[in-house]
Amino acid sequence: MLELRINGFGGQGSVTLAHLLAQAALENGEQGQALPFFGVERRGAPVRAAVRMSPTAIHAHSQCELPDYVVVMSEKLTAAAVSEGIAENGAVIINAPHAAAVEKRPTWQVDADAIAREAGLFSADGLFINIPLFGAVCRVLNIPQNIMEQTILHKWPGKNGERNLDAAARAYNTVKQISV
């Protein structure tokens, strides 16, 4: 069973990202689970969500205390997110223009803000960075690109889906490992 924790700020779309990843597991022929932690939500407050993927039935219903991957929606959260708990050999995926590697950990970096901005994925409330982050996480987890695309079109059939596809594909192809 693969476990991920998404750490972000309220309003960044962590819940949708968790749902997309769980759906991608199903599209990929596995079992998936998205378990957001619901607090008394406020825009801008730190939020988290658990995601699990497994070839067999998932029985876990706790938050991921020692996840294999920590997905950091904003680099301001990196230190706090990692200190919440991570598996011994766990890796970190950070949204940042030029992230510093997390000490002694495999670290991946993607500029989800820039990709979302260039793809026009924003509203008055801010950027939809969860779409490029979804592409980046799929690449890191070796989820095939066509499965990623299928998942987006399942969630957003039609025009919106196509715009999201471009942004997710750019992240899929530009996320890079900055330390091993």
Added chain:
Amino acid sequence: MKEARVIMDTGAHAAALAVKSARVDVVPGYPITPQSSIMEAVAAMVENGELDARFIPVEGEHSTLAAAVAAAAAGARVFTATSSNGLLYMHEVLHMAAGGRLPVVMCNVNRGIFAPWTLWADQQDSFAQRDTGWIQYHCSSNQEVFNTILQAFRVAEQINIPVMVNFDGFTISHCLMPLTLPPQEDIDRFLPPHKPEWRLDPAHPSSFSNVTNAAEYAPFRQMLSSDIMASIPLVKQAAQEYKDITGMWDGDTIDAYRLEDAEVVAFAVNSMAAELRLSIDILREQGIKAGLLRLRLYLPFPADDIVSALPQNAQVMVLDRNYNFGHPGGILAAELKSVLFGRRSDITVKNRVMGIGGVDLTRRYMAAEIRAMMDE
């Protein structure tokens, strides 16, 4: 023949989809977190014509269940849902539904009780309704929520007793998981239309729930008591026939995992009992012969099934997500001890309260707790 369909959805939406599949007639509703998303989904289904039912928005939970009682007395198939203090506010009418022998099915999305306020899960709300005369299931997965609502309607309508289907707020209600939806024709075969033996009908006026004398009241109460006990075989039959038709099985009155040769047995309900399977695996890797007995039917308490399922000389670790105020520990431990007394003197029962108000219960934490309890 149509195939089952697998989708990803939350536990709350699994409940709403079961309500649609059960072809419910009337749904009174009042929102409370974390139950609200069930009612929102059902109201949307009624609005867009997917579900041919009457949705009745009311001003509070006491009225929600009063409307449910009235609709059920008129012969309708009725569903509603609530949580926590909403369930407590219904308390008086819970007695009326059971005493009136009305087969309402209600989801209670388990949430801790005020005061102080909490939004997250424990079982104080549902266990506090023990003496209202409702049958109570407790579910540990989204799929089980869907399956159990259908089984609940069948049992309720067979024996004219209301059924409460409980599951945890957030860890189930807002958790997205794969959900298998059997073809509607299979569900219709399992759950035929409701044909009440009796109903209120303005064309044939009759009275209902009049004042009774002791000579009438006592037999009514005695009948309710014995019929609740008589629901156990119906619960088992419903689980078995549901499995025969859909291939899905969540246990009947209980659900066991690695229990046959277990020397240490965890005993719990709801989502923590799902996570406990992983704790059992951890303990087995440490060389401890651990197993799980998950209680699926809390009321009636399935004494015979528990007594015969527990392995010889087992230490039973009851993990209660509730308090039994006035006694040390939790409610499940007290219930379990009462059924073992005089029947299984070989069994040791130990108890801890944990996870109150949604404190996260991880597989590692619960495995460590069980280990610590072994040395007590």
